Amino acid sequence: MISKIEAILHSKYEGEERIYKLNSVTKLSLDSVFYSFTSILAYYLFKDEYWFPSIVGGCGQCSQIYK
Numbered sequence: 001m002i003s004k005i006e007a008i009l010h011s012k013y014e015g016e017e018r019i020y021k022l023n024s025v026t027k028l029s030l031d032s033v034f035y036s037f038t039s040i041l042a043y044y045l046f047k048d049e050y051w052f053p054s055i056v057g058g059c060g061q062c063s064q065i066y067k
Contacts, residue, residue: 002026 005025013021043057051065052058 001029005029 002022006022009018009022009025046052047058049058050060051062051067052060053062054060
């Protein structure tokens with residue numbers, strides 16, 4: 001993945017600045033994948049719970065959260 005990001009990184013960045021940018025973009029990319037995966041997993045696990053509101057795709061109501 002790093003090689004793909006390095007290929008699209010602008011050529012104006014050289015030396016330490018290029019390494020810093022490469023690390024920053026790589027971390028941002030991996031964080032985005034991680035947070036997307038965990039959000040989808042949480043939705044899948046909680047979608048049928050009585051407290052998961054229908055406004056976000058569940059079948060429950062917010063008023064039932066303290067039940």
